[in-house]
Amino acid sequence: MKQAAERKAKALGIKTVGKGAGNSKVAREFAESIKSPGAKAAAGGKATARTTGRGTRVAAGKSVRDGSRRGEFLAPTARTAGSAGAARRSGDRVSKATDAAEVLSGRNSVLEALRAKVPATALFIATRIEMDDRVKEALKIAAARGIAINEITRPEVDRMTGYDSVHQGIALQVPPYKYQHPMEMLDTILSRGQNPLIVALDGITDPRNLGAIIRSVAAFGGQGVIVPQRRSTGVTASAWKTSAGAAARVPVALAANLNATLKELKKRGCFIVGLDGDGDMQMHDFKLGTEPLVLVIGSEGKGLSRLVQENCDAIASISIHGNAESLNAGIAASVALYEVSKRRLDK
The missing domain is CATH 3.30.1330.30 (Ribosomal protein L30/S12)
Structure with a gap:
């Protein structure tokens, strides 16, 4: 037997x-x-x-x-600005150069x-x-x-x-994750008749934060996440697990240059809002709801970089009570997404 x-x-x-x-x-x-x-x-x-x-x-x-299956998984390749157009035309997805x-x-x-x-x-x-x-x-x-x-x-x-x-x-x-191109992701969202709500990350290096953000994007009606090629975590096994399965539904796009990507998204009609503790407006006072929107989240320690802030249309902060000085990126993203989702549902 x-x-x-x-x-x-x-x-x-x-x-x-x-x-x-x-x-x-x-x-x-x-x-x-x-x-x-x-x-x-x-x-x-x-x-x-x-x-x-x-x-x-x-x-x-x-x-x-x-861990590759021949003909199914792409080898890790660097994402450069010069290759972005070719990737969009071919529909290929790539892995971060550091992913394995x-x-x-x-x-x-x-x-x-x-x-x-x-x-x-x-x-x-x-x-x-x-x-x-x-x-x-x-x-x-x-x-x-x-x-x-x-x-x-x-x-x-x-x-x-x-x-x-x-x-x-x-x-x-x-295996290494296969990323979309940011503009390809936007095109897909628009082709479905959806109102874009995208989260872009600036300097997020903890994959668990990325996984939590992906999960929040799925929960509050967002359609995608953008991570930069450098100085950022990618979709690792830890991020997959923290997302509780949401990474199978929410695409992540790879930006060769985050600032250039934000500029292109603005040209395509998206309003860019950065989250920062010194923001000139509060998220709970945020009036935008129906517009195509990109929320930019920085790291808890360093916040948004200067250039990224310059490429935002507005900088918003989250009211914090008590002795807490800041929120980690995952929690901040959840609060901001909830506020936007609430505005959209009210309208």
Whole structure:
């Protein structure tokens, strides 16, 4: 029975390596969890495998290092002003030059990412892992989504996630995010007949803030986020997870030069409002609601840069009571988006 289950799991695409892999609890659990024909097909039964590093086996067309599927994920490339027009014409999306494939580890983190539909190229499970409900659900979701499932030795998981990582025998590989061009994103919003509400970020380096902002944009009727090419976080696995799935619905655009992008957005009819503690108006007094709007959020420590402020049509602040001196970027964005959303609903 055990051998039959393992043969079935192998045929469905699970790969095992390392000492003890033949006595695979993961393979048996995986085989037993596949019930529907759709899940069986998603598991990719005829995929071949190759060996990388020190024995890690991955499905053909995937790499432990870069996490790319041939023909599906673009290689990381720098976004320059000279290439912007070509990217818009071709409809291609690019990755930030600093972005690379990431590895999420830990049972809760991996399961939350899979539930949130974070794009993933491979799920790695340690041999002889203790099968709790989280691992079982992670296997089922990965199979249903067609994510390669690879059983590797625990030392391999250590090397993949870092020796100081508490990986609990499970890791998920996430590819670089593919960004839109800012004007392409605006065109898409307008083509849907929507009134643009976009958040642009200036100097936000914490991916959790980005994820929280993406989530708030989705909650308050926004349609997109813009991040600059340099001195800014990108859409990492941490940002995906913090967004609670909103990153699958809210596009993020990459600006080669944020100031040039703001100028172009103004030419296209958008009103640019920057958030700053020294703003000349309060967000709760903000009268704009129906106009195409771009909210620019700076970092909690440095705020908006001088050039960005110069390219804003107005600078607004948020009233703070008590002893708090400032709000972090994620909270500030949520408050501002709520105020705009309330104005739009009132009208």
